[in-house]
Amino acid sequence: MSIDLSLYLVTDPVLCGERGVVDVVREAVAGGVGIVQLRDKTATDAQIVDQLIELSDVIDARAALVVNDRLDAALEARARGARVDGVHLGQSDTSVERARELLGPDAIIGLTANTAAHLDAVRALPPGTVDHLGVGVIRPTDTKPDHPAPLGIEGFRAFAELSELPCVAIGGVGIDDVEALRDAGAAGIAVVSALCAADDPRTEARAFRRRWRGAASVPRVLSIAGSDPSGGAGIQADLKSIGANGGYGMAAITALTVQNTQGVRAVHVPPADFLRAQLDALSVDIDIDAVKIGMLADAAVIRTVTAWLDDARPPIVIVDPVMVATSGDRLLEEDAEHALRDLLRRADLVTPNLLELAVLADTVIADSWPAAIADAERLSADIGVAVLIKGGHLGGDQSPDAFVDATTATVQQFPGTRIDTDATHGTGCSLSSALATQRALGKEWPQAVIAAREWLRESLRAGAELQVGRGHGPIDHFAGSRARGGIDTSPTRDEVVTQWWEHISAIRADIDELPFVRALADGTLDRGAFTHYLAQDALYLSGYARVLADAARLAPTAKEQAFWANSAHGSIVGELELHAQWLTPDEGVSDGTFSATPSPTTTAYLDHLRSSAYGGDYAQLIAALLPCFWLYTDLGLRLGEGHFGDFARSMTHPYASWLRTYADESFAEATQQAIEYVASAAAASDGEGRMRMLRAFEASARHELAFFAEPLRHESCVSALSRSSAAPEAKMV
Numbered sequence: 001m002s003i004d005l006s007l008y009l010v011t012d013p014v015l016c017g018e019r020g021v022v023d024v025v026r027e028a029v030a031g032g033v034g035i036v037q038l039r040d041k042t043a044t045d046a047q048i049v050d051q052l053i054e055l056s057d058v059i060d061a062r063a064a065l066v067v068n069d070r071l072d073a074a075l076e077a078r079a080r081g082a083r084v085d086g087v088h089l090g091q092s093d094t095s096v097e098r099a100r101e102l103l104g105p106d107a108i109i110g111l112t113a114n115t116a117a118h119l120d121a122v123r124a125l126p127p128g129t130v131d132h133l134g135v136g137v138i139r140p141t142d143t144k145p146d147h148p149a150p151l152g153i154e155g156f157r158a159f160a161e162l163s164e165l166p167c168v169a170i171g172g173v174g175i176d177d178v179e180a181l182r183d184a185g186a187a188g189i190a191v192v193s194a195l196c197a198a199d200d201p202r203t204e205a206r207a208f209r210r211r212w213r214g215a216a217s218v219p220r221v222l223s224i225a226g227s228d229p230s231g232g233a234g235i236q237a238d239l240k241s242i243g244a245n246g247g248y249g250m251a252a253i254t255a256l257t258v259q260n261t262q263g264v265r266a267v268h269v270p271p272a273d274f275l276r277a278q279l280d281a282l283s284v285d286i287d288i289d290a291v292k293i294g295m296l297a298d299a300a301v302i303r304t305v306t307a308w309l310d311d312a313r314p315p316i317v318i319v320d321p322v323m324v325a326t327s328g329d330r331l332l333e334e335d336a337e338h339a340l341r342d343l344l345r346r347a348d349l350v351t352p353n354l355l356e357l358a359v360l361a362d363t364v365i366a367d368s369w370p371a372a373i374a375d376a377e378r379l380s381a382d383i384g385v386a387v388l389i390k391g392g393h394l395g396g397d398q399s400p401d402a403f404v405d406a407t408t409a410t411v412q413q414f415p416g417t418r419i420d421t422d423a424t425h426g427t428g429c430s431l432s433s434a435l436a437t438q439r440a441l442g443k444e445w446p447q448a449v450i451a452a453r454e455w456l457r458e459s460l461r462a463g464a465e466l467q468v469g470r471g472h473g474p475i476d477h478f479a480g481s482r483a484r485g486g487i488d489t490s491p492t493r494d495e496v497v498t499q500w501w502e503h504i505s506a507i508r509a510d511i512d513e514l515p516f517v518r519a520l521a522d523g524t525l526d527r528g529a530f531t532h533y534l535a536q537d538a539l540y541l542s543g544y545a546r547v548l549a550d551a552a553r554l555a556p557t558a559k560e561q562a563f564w565a566n567s568a569h570g571s572i573v574g575e576l577e578l579h580a581q582w583l584t585p586d587e588g589v590s591d592g593t594f595s596a597t598p599s600p601t602t603t604a605y606l607d608h609l610r611s612s613a614y615g616g617d618y619a620q621l622i623a624a625l626l627p628c629f630w631l632y633t634d635l636g637l638r639l640g641e642g643h644f645g646d647f648a649r650s651m652t653h654p655y656a657s658w659l660r661t662y663a664d665e666s667f668a669e670a671t672q673q674a675i676e677y678v679a680s681a682a683a684a685s686d687g688e689g690r691m692r693m694l695r696a697f698e699a700s701a702r703h704e705l706a707f708f709a710e711p712l713r714h715e716s717c718v719s720a721l722s723r724s725s726a727a728p729e730a731k732m733v
């Protein structure tokens with residue numbers, strides 16, 4: 001068995017809480033954990049054996065199972081039929097040679113190591129004794145109170161570079177460390193609390209896996225639908241649509257149709273068990289990021305898909321309820337319609353046309369756009385799921401869509417003039433799979449709808465030129481990339497950063513929604529939280545300045561060198577001014593000595609920047625530096641424009657002078673310059689280099705989000721620092 005070390009769960013019975021270790025393991029494995037270590041320091045050997053037998057059953061070979069310390073229990077559980085793949089041993093546990101001798105050559109044997117002497121000792125062992133090393137702690141952690149001195153990311157990198165064996169990073173590792181550790185050479189990350197104490201270990205495990213794969217990873221989108229041999233609709237359209245929108249497409253076929261652009265002549269439905277086998281084969285092997293469901297043929301097929309969704313719980317599910325053909329013919333039996341309603345409740349979005357909406361909302365076909373929206377609201381309230389209602393069948397020169405979610409009282413309309421074409425075959429299939437892909441790329445629903453619609457409209461406009469068939473021809477799924485001379489893997493200088501900005505739109509939206517940002521904007525922010533933020537900002541700026549100086553050192557031209565050096569200077573000036581004008585003796589400076597220490601959030605952000613600088617890749621480093629420029633300038637601009645309300649302009653706002661610093665003109669100019677340098681570096685990089693840059697950029701944006709979120713999460717720290725003095729003028733870097 002090849003072991004996937006990338007996400008390694010180590011269990012802890014206390015952190016798993018009442019739901020128990022078995023439940024957490026079941027969920028985490030479903031979320032993509034590749035190896036599970038049973039670690040229980042207080043259980044007896046007999047209890048460990050029982051737990052191993054139960055876990056082996058639950059894991060069912062979908063992940064490796066090893067046990068911490070207890071070689072004898074592993075042997076006993078194996079003897080009783082459990083599949084126990086190996087052990088993890090520490091420096092003072094049973095010897096790894098003995099473990100290899102008793103467990104055999106195929107067992108997985110991990111060993112804790114964190115010093116040069118440990119590496120020398122491993123090298124002296126017979127080859128093949130140890131498979132991988134557990135290396136930590138990365139940061140201090142309460143989970144292992146007797147832990148050695150933290151290595152930090154750089155210490156880990158230095159160790160991993162010396163090691164001939166794969167190194168798994170462990171100890172105080174959180175989701176924001178994933179990219180940095182992977183880039184530092186980790187074969188995987190091992191976590192206890194991050195998964196055992198998570199509210200939803202499956203979702204959290206998925207999030208870890210996604211981060212491991214990288215921000216720029218291509219989302220895997222599955223279409224569960226019927227085959228249209230003419231290629232315009234069904235799975236064929238879905239796969240093209242997923243590919244054209246930037247995803248990796250997969251398909252599980254529910255039915256085969258005999259079909260061309262003129263109509264459907266016959267349908268063959270393979271046994272539902274066979275469909276289930278297809279779906280299981282995918283979900284046990286592949287992290288599925290989104291599912292689009294189309295034609296489901298009959299009740300047995302629908303119930304099969306419903307049951308699979310309950311087991312696999314993919315993160316995004318869009319159902320295009322293919323029930324009524326454009327001709328008006330019903331494509332589903334009545335009992336199937338009943339089963340479909342049950343399936344719809346498992347979706348995140350349902351995309352009916354007006355004919356399907358009428359059936360699902362149990363009403364007549366809407367003859368006006370307001371009536372269609374009212375029906376969609378009723379359906380959304382009934383099934384508790386958002387509905388994208390498509391106005392294409394209304395006629396007239398408009399073809400609007402609307403995103404309707406009764407659970408949040410949202411009705412968002414997307415107007416559009418009708419595109420005059422007969423090449424409309426497969427439009428609904430194509431739109432829903434484009435939406436699934438755009439959503440899996442990380443966009444919020446409205447942005448996903450906008451992107452999918454724009455792509456669809458371009459494909460619709462170009463469809464007729466394909467001249468496929470004598471009936472309603474297909475849309476041209478690849479019209480956009482064809483017009484740009486191929487699939488867009490090397491965007492232009494301007495496109496690249498625009499795409500990146502769009503790529504972090506969800507992070508930007510999260511920043512806007514943070515209680516800290518809201519309260520800072522409207523002036524209700526607790527003084528202590530504000531001071532905590534400023535103190536951390538000062539500490540951050542001091543570290544940021546040093547990394548900017550690294551960028552100056554690596555810059556390829558004198559002009560760029562001067563720019564980053566000036567920015568480093570500005571950053572230090574900002575830090576000094578924070579001390580002089582904001583962090584007054586009352587606020588954390590005593591006798592001219594600044595007393596705050598960097599919080600874990602500040603440390604993690606600076607670690608990320610330093611690790612970007614460490615590798616000496618200038619392009620990656622400046623991509624990591626960019627979010628601090630760009631996000632602050634953007635926030636300042638929107639505060640000034642009243643995006644968060646008019647508060648910041650009020651004379652009585654306690655932080656108005658501080659907020660004005662965000663919109664400082666020279667800082668905005670510097671931001672523009674930084675964007676240009678990053679864009680040039682990206683355009684000059686190859687695909688892999690751009691990927692590294694995007695990962696560094698996205699990771700910094702996430703650190704910015706965490707930085708803004710932190711002050712209101714650290715209540716105790718906040719109250720300790722809380723003061724009530726008035727704030728004087730200050731200037732940001």
Ligand SMILES: Cc1ncc(COP(=O)(O)OP(=O)(O)O)c(N)n1
Nearest residue numbers: 068088089090091112134135170190
């Ligand atoms: C993957 C992984 N790495 C290191 C350890 C620690 O093992 P050890 O040093 O034996 O300490 P205890 O876990 O026994 O307290 C581990 N468990 N897993």
Ligand SMILES: Cc1nc(C(=O)O)sc1CCOP(=O)(O)O
Nearest residue numbers: 136137141143171172191192193
């Ligand atoms: C079990 C263990 N071993 C470590 C080592 O460094 O060897 S650190 C650790 C605990 C890690 O827990 P958490 O993910 O909650 O920080």
Ligand SMILES: [Mg+2]
Nearest residue numbers: 069089090093
């Ligand atoms: Mg041990």
